[in-house]
Amino acid sequence: xxxxxxxxxxxxxxxxxxxxxxxxxxxxxxxxxxxxxxxxxxxxxxxxxxxxxxxxxxxxxxxxxxxxxxxxxxxxxxxxxxxxxxxxxxxxxxxxxxxxxxxxxxxxxxxxxxxxxxxxxxxxxxxxxxxxxxxxxxxxxxxxxxxxxxxxxxxxxxxxxxxxxxxxxxxxxxxxxxxxxxxxxxxxxxxxxxxxxxxxxxxxxxxxxxxxxxxxxxxxxxxxxxxxxxxxxxxxxxxxxxxxxxxxxxxxxxxxxxxxxxxxxxxxxxxxxxxxxxxxxxxxxxxxxxxxxxxxxxxxxxxxxxxxxxxxxxxxxxxxxxxxxxxxxxxxxxxxxxxxxxxxxxxxxxxxxxxxxxxxxxxxxxxxxxxxxxxxxxxxxxxxxxxxxxxxxxxxxxxxxxxxxxxxxxxxxxxxxxxxxxxxxxxxxxxxxxxxxxxxxxxxxxxxxxxxxxxxxxxxxxxxxxxxxxxxxxxxxxxxxxxxxxxxxxxxxxxxxxxxxxxxxxxxxxxxxxxxxxxxxxxxxxxxxxxxxxxxxxxxxxxxxxxxxxxxxxxxxxxxxxxxxxxxxxxxxxxxxxxxxxxxxxxxxxxxxxxxxxxxxxxxxxxxxxxxxxxxxxxxxxxxxxxxxxxxxxxxxxxxxxxxxxxxxxxxxxxxxxxxxxxxxxxxxxxxxxxxxxxxxxxxxxxxxxxxxxxxxxxxxxxxxxxxxxxxxxxxxxxxxxxxxxxxxxxxxxxxxxxxxxxxxxxxxxxxxxxxxxxxxxxxxxxxxxxxxxxxxxxxxxxxxxxxxxxxxxxxxxxxxxxxxxxxxxxxxxxxxxxxxxxxxxxxxxxxxxxxxxxxxxxx
RNA sequence: GCCCUCGUGGUGAAAUUGGUAGACACAAAGGACUUAAAAUCCUUGCCGCUUGCGGAGUGCCAGUUCGAGUCUGGCCGAGGGCACCA
Numbered sequence: 001x002x003x004x005x006x007x008x009x010x011x012x013x014x015x016x017x018x019x020x021x022x023x024x025x026x027x028x029x030x031x032x033x034x035x036x037x038x039x040x041x042x043x044x045x046x047x048x049x050x051x052x053x054x055x056x057x058x059x060x061x062x063x064x065x066x067x068x069x070x071x072x073x074x075x076x077x078x079x080x081x082x083x084x085x086x087x088x089x090x091x092x093x094x095x096x097x098x099x100x101x102x103x104x105x106x107x108x109x110x111x112x113x114x115x116x117x118x119x120x121x122x123x124x125x126x127x128x129x130x131x132x133x134x135x136x137x138x139x140x141x142x143x144x145x146x147x148x149x150x151x152x153x154x155x156x157x158x159x160x161x162x163x164x165x166x167x168x169x170x171x172x173x174x175x176x177x178x179x180x181x182x183x184x185x186x187x188x189x190x191x192x193x194x195x196x197x198x199x200x201x202x203x204x205x206x207x208x209x210x211x212x213x214x215x216x217x218x219x220x221x222x223x224x225x226x227x228x229x230x231x232x233x234x235x236x237x238x239x240x241x242x243x244x245x246x247x248x249x250x251x252x253x254x255x256x257x258x259x260x261x262x263x264x265x266x267x268x269x270x271x272x273x274x275x276x277x278x279x280x281x282x283x284x285x286x287x288x289x290x291x292x293x294x295x296x297x298x299x300x301x302x303x304x305x306x307x308x309x310x311x312x313x314x315x316x317x318x319x320x321x322x323x324x325x326x327x328x329x330x331x332x333x334x335x336x337x338x339x340x341x342x343x344x345x346x347x348x349x350x351x352x353x354x355x356x357x358x359x360x361x362x363x364x365x366x367x368x369x370x371x372x373x374x375x376x377x378x379x380x381x382x383x384x385x386x387x388x389x390x391x392x393x394x395x396x397x398x399x400x401x402x403x404x405x406x407x408x409x410x411x412x413x414x415x416x417x418x419x420x421x422x423x424x425x426x427x428x429x430x431x432x433x434x435x436x437x438x439x440x441x442x443x444x445x446x447x448x449x450x451x452x453x454x455x456x457x458x459x460x461x462x463x464x465x466x467x468x469x470x471x472x473x474x475x476x477x478x479x480x481x482x483x484x485x486x487x488x489x490x491x492x493x494x495x496x497x498x499x500x501x502x503x504x505x506x507x508x509x510x511x512x513x514x515x516x517x518x519x520x521x522x523x524x525x526x527x528x529x530x531x532x533x534x535x536x537x538x539x540x541x542x543x544x545x546x547x548x549x550x551x552x553x554x555x556x557x558x559x560x561x562x563x564x565x566x567x568x569x570x571x572x573x574x575x576x577x578x579x580x581x582x583x584x585x586x587x588x589x590x591x592x593x594x595x596x597x598x599x600x601x602x603x604x605x606x607x608x609x610x611x612x613x614x615x616x617x618x619x620x621x622x623x624x625x626x627x628x629x630x631x632x633x634x635x636x637x638x639x640x641x642x643x644x645x646x647x648x649x650x651x652x653x654x655x656x657x658x659x660x661x662x663x664x665x666x667x668x669x670x671x672x673x674x675x676x677x678x679x680x681x682x683x684x685x686x687x688x689x690x691x692x693x694x695x696x697x698x699x700x701x702x703x704x705x706x707x708x709x710x711x712x713x714x715x716x717x718x719x720x721x722x723x724x725x726x727x728x729x730x731x732x733x734x735x736x737x738x739x740x741x742x743x744x745x746x747x748x749x750x751x752x753x754x755x756x757x758x759x760x761x762x763x764x765x766x767x768x769x770x771x772x773x774x775x776x777x778x779x780x781x782x783x784x785x786x787x788x789x790x791x792x793x794x795x796x797x798x799x800x801x802x803x804x805x806x807x808x809x810x811x812x813x814x815x816x817x818x819x820x821x822x823x824x825x826x827x828x829x830x831x832x833x834x835x836x837x838x839x840x841x842x843x844x
Numbered sequence: 845g846c847c848c849u850c851g852u853g854g855u856g857a858a859a860u861u862g863g864u865a866g867a868c869a870c871a872a873a874g875g876a877c878u879u880a881a882a883a884u885c886c887u888u889g890c891c892g893c894u895u896g897c898g899g900a901g902u903g904c905c906a907g908u909u910c911g912a913g914u915c916u917g918g919c920c921g922a923g924g925g926c927a928c929c930a
Binding site: 247249644647 | 847848858
C-alpha cells in the first residue's frame with residue numbers, strides 16, 4: 001500500500017489556497033453573508049493547543065458555511081499590545097515592536113500550517129498605528145459624547161506590573177496577570193462611562209439567543225442590578241452633619257434599625273482625618289479585602305463616631321453611627337443602615353459591638369413572638385414589631401409598601417442600583433495605545449486635534465527606568481500645538497480597548513480615513529458566530545458590547561448595539577500531569593513507557609507518577625507543542641483528533657494514543673481512497689443495489705445536522721461509521737457514476753474536517769467546484785426496520801419487518817415466534833401499546 | 845454564604861418529541877494472521893450459570909407513566925462564577 005504523504009500534500013494545498021486566494025472575501029449583495037470570528041491571539045511567539053482547538057472549530061464552521069453558499073468572512077489578526085512584549089524586551093535588550101513582529105511572523109506561519117480558511121488579506125495588528133489611530137479617534141469621539149472622563153480615584157494598583165487594573169482584572173484580590181496582591185492607591189485616571197449603559201447591557205442579554213446561558217448569567221451577575229430605596233437619615237451630634245443618605249434593598253426592615261455604618265472614605269471621614277485612632281482603623285481596613293486571610297476570616301470591624309442616627313419611621317429611636325470595614329464607598333452612597341436581625345453581615349457586626357437585635361420579620365410558620373437567635377433571618381415572612389407596617393408580607397409587598405410610605409413622607413425614594421462600575425482605562429505602560437490628550441501648564445486636559453492623529457508611540461525608549469517609560473521620554477512628552485506648550489498624557493490605553501472593536505476593523509481593514517466603512521459594517525456585521533474561551537465571559541465580551549453602545553450613542557450613522565449574534569465558548573485542552581520521584585513536574589516529552597509503566601527518559605531508574613489530567617500549562621509542564629504534532633502527524637491528524645473525543649464546549653484530553661490513532665485513521669482513509677479509485681476504473685455495468693447511495697444519504701443527513709448543532713465530535717463518529725461501511729462494501733460491483741457521485745459527496749462533506757486530505761482526493765477525481773451535498777428525504781426511508789417488542793415494558797425481542805406493518809399483523813408474528821410467545825402462553829392480555837414502526841408493548 | 849452547570853462502562857463520550865442505554869473512539873484482556881515481532885483484523889460493559897439464556901444497571905431515594913438516562917420533588921457529589929454590593 002502506498003503511504004499517505006501528508007507533508008507534501010498539506011504543503012501543496014496550503015500553497016494552492018494562498019496562490020488562488022481561495023478564502024479572500026468581498027462584499028457580494030447577492031449572497032447571504034456569514035461572519036465567522038475566533039478570538040484573535042496575543043502574539044506570544046508560538047501557538048498552543050488552545051489555539052489549535054479554537055481555530056479548528058472556527059475553521060470547520062467557516063468552511064461548512066462557505067460550502068453551503070454563504071459569503072463567509074473569516075479573518076485573523078493580532079492582539080499585539082500588552083505587557084509581555086515590554087517585559088520580554090527588557091529582558092532581551094530589544095524593543096517591543098521587533099519582538100512582537102517576529103512573534104507575529106512565527107505564529108502566522110504556524111497557523112498557516114493548520115490549513116485554516118482565513119482571508120489573510122484582512123490581517124490586522126492592534127499595535128500598528130494604522131489600527132490605533134482610529135482607536136484614538138474613537139476615544140476623542142467618546143470624549144465629545146461625554147462618555148470618557150477623568151477623575152481622581154482609588155485604584156487597584158498592581159505593584160509588580162506597576163500599573164492600574166480594572167475591577168474585572170482583580171481576581172481574589174490579586175492582579176489577573178501578575179498574581180501580585182493588589183494595593184489601593186489614589187490616582188488620576190481616565191474612565192469609560194460603562195455604568196451609564198448598565199440597563200442597556202442587561203436588556204441586550206435577552207436578545208442574545210445564541211449565547212450560552214452561562215455567559216449571560218455571569219454578565220448579569222456582574223452588572224448586578226438591585227431594586228431598593230434611598231433613605232435620608234437625620235443625624236445628631238457635635239459635627240456639622242445633618243443627614244446621611246443610604247441605599248437599601250430592604251427598607252421594610254427599617255424598624256429593626258440598630259446602627260448606621262459608613263465607609264472609611266465617606267465624606268464624614270473628613271472630620272476624623274486628624275484622629276489618630278481613626279487613621280489606624282482606616283489603615284486596618286485598607287488591608288481587608290486584599291489579603292487572602294482577611295477574605296477568609298471576613299471579620300467585621302467598626303469605629304464608633306460621635307454621631308447618632310434617627311430612625312425616620314420611629315424618631316424616638318436613635319442609634320450609633322460607625323465607620324465599618326465592610327462598607328464600600330463606590331456602591332450606593334458608601335453608607336448602609338444596619339438591621340442585624342435580617343442581614344447576616346449586620347448580625348455579625350451587632351454581635352461584636354453588642355448592639356440591639358430586633359426581629360421585624362417572622363417566617364410564616366412562626367408566631368409573632370419569633371426571635372432571631374443564632375443567625376439572621378433573610379427569608380420570606382410577615383412583618384412584626386413594625387408599628388404601622390405590621391402584617392405586610394415580606395419581601396415583595398412589604399418593600400413596595402414601605403417605599404410608598406417613605407416617598408409620601410419625603411424621606412426616601414425608589415432607586416435602582418448597579419454593581420457595574422466605570423471602566424478605568426489608564427495604564428502606566430509603554431507598549432499600548434497612547435491616549436490622545438495633552439495638558440496645559442495649569443494641568444487642564446485637552447484633546448489632541450484630530451488632524452494630529454495618530455499620536456505615535458515613540459521608538460527607542462529606555463524601558464529600564466522605574467515606572468512608565470513614557471514619563472521620562474521628554475522629547476516625546478513635551479510638545480507645542482499652535483505655538484503653545486503642552487505635555488502629553490503618558491498613560492496608555494488598557495489593551496482591552498483594542499479588542500473591543502477589532503471585529504469592526506476586519507470589515508474594512510484598509511480604510512484609512514476612519515476605523516471602518518459604513519457600507520462594510522452594514523453588510524458584514526454583526527459577527528454571526530464568535531468562538532473563544534470562557535475566560536473572556538465578562539472582560540472582553542462586556543467591554544465589546546459596551547463599545548458598540550458607546551459608538552452608537554447619539555449617532556444616526558451607526559446603530560449596531562450587539563456585536564456578536566452568536567457566541568460559542570470552547571473547552572480547554574487538557575493533558576495528564578507527571579511527576580518524578582522528587583515531586584518535580586515532568587514534561588510528556590521526557591517520559592518513556594516500558595511495560596505499561598512510565599519512566600524518566602534520561603534516567604530510567606526514576607519511575608513517574610501519573611497525576612490527574614489538567615488544562616495544559618507551562619507551570620505543570622503538561623503542554624504539547626502543536627508545531628511538533630503537525631510536523632510528525634500532519635495538520636489533518638491534529639484537526640481530526642482535537643475534534644474527535646469530546647464535544648467542543650467541553651474540555652478535551654490530549655493523548656499520544658489519540659493523535660496516533662487519528663493519524664492511522666487518515667492512512668486508512670487513504671487506502672480506501674486508492675481502492676475506490678481502482679473500483680471506479682472497473683466501471684461495472686449495473687449497480688448491485690442502491691444500498692451505497694442510501695448509506696451515503698443517511699451519512700449526509702447526520703453530518704449536516706451535527707455540523708449545524710456544533711456536535712463536532714459526532715461528525716468524527718459519522719466519518720468512522722461511513723468508513724466502516726465503505727471498506728466492507730466497496731468491492732461489490734457498482735456503476736462508475738454511482739461510485740463517483742456518492743464518493744464525491746462524502747469527500748466534500750469532510751473538507752471542513754480534514755481539508756488537505758479531502759482536497760487531494762477530490763482533485764484525483766478532477767472535481768473542482770465544491771457545493772455542500774444535500775440529502776434526499778425519500779432515500780432515508782428504509783425497507784426493513786426493527787420493531788422492539790416489550791412485555792410489561794421490558795424488552796423481550798426484536799422483529800424485523802417492512803415499515804408500515806399493522807399492529808395486528810405484528811401481533812400475529814409474535815404469537816408465531818417461539819421465544820416471544822412463551823411469555824404470552826396462558827396469559828390474559830390487558831393492553832397493547834403500539835408506536836408505529838418502533839415498538840409494541842404488551843401488558844399482561 | 846449566594847448564583848449557575850453537570851453526574852451514563854476502566855476512560856472520553858452517544859442516545860430525535862419519554863420508546864432497543866452505552867453509537868464512535870481510547871485503554872486493557874483474549875483470539876486470528878506471522879518462524880517471531882511490528883502492523884492489521886476480530887471478540888469482550890457488569891453479575892450469574894458451561895454454550896445460550898437470565899438478572900441488575902444511567903449518583904441516591906421517591907413520584908408521574910404501558911414505558912424514565914430523558915419529566916417532577918427531595919437528598920448526595922463534582923465543577924464553574926461571584927464574594928462583605930447594603
